[in-house]
Amino acid sequence: MCSKLKRDKTGAVVYALLILVIVAGASLGAATLAKVTEIQQAESTAPSTSSCYPPAPSFNKASGESQFSSFVGEAPNILIAYHSVSGGTEQLVNFTAGGALQCCNATVITVDVATLDPNDTVATAELLNSADGIILGSGVYNGDVQ
């Protein structure tokens, strides 16, 4: 009988302590939440001092994605103007065009300059001005451009 009473008393004390811990934790949590909200409000109303600078690049090691890799520029127009006599330069141009096509939704135009009118400077200027990147290809003749 005595031992049962003692056990009941111990249980009551444990229950009381447990309730005390829960109440204290809840009040502490509420206070922390209030403080965080207060800081967030202060930050949102304060003028930004870093508006002149772009945000730091992020990098996700798990997926391998970074802010830079996800950044896509505008699709460029790439002009590859070449002259090929025996086909070797054309083959090299095709390799280069294949690489350019893998980037940035690029549009690649390959032009054999032998097919262009050398007297039409207006068409030449339009062709060159329409390109964002120009790659010139030539064979070697007598140590210089063919």
Next chain:
Amino acid sequence: MSNWLTTWPNSHSGDTMLDLSWTVGDALCTSGGYATGAQPTLYSLQRALQTFNAMYAGGTSWRSGTGICAIVDGSDGAVGMENVSEVAKYAQYLGYRVAMMASQLKVAKAAIRAANQDPFDYSNPDRPDIQWPPRVLP
């Protein structure tokens, strides 16, 4: 190719000077041997581009810093390229690099235009209508 390069509009021939300031340039060539003038050919193409203010990209490796040149054997009508897989790799990287740089420059040019600035409004001694010395864009 050399004939075509001479047709590019320039102020010396009385035309409006072609302005490739916002254009990325690069060069490639094929040669019959290692000592036949591959490097001077690449430099000639580079000089042609830079005469008109283009920015020269080069390749992605020290082996292709001034462009890429492949050694070919065109004898007997058959074209053979030495180290085709290696050359293809360097050529693809070169093309990718040009496209990537051109893409980013296109964005920069659009940003300057969005700020109501003319991307070609930089000081140029060939353009007396534009002020000199240069001013810094915001």
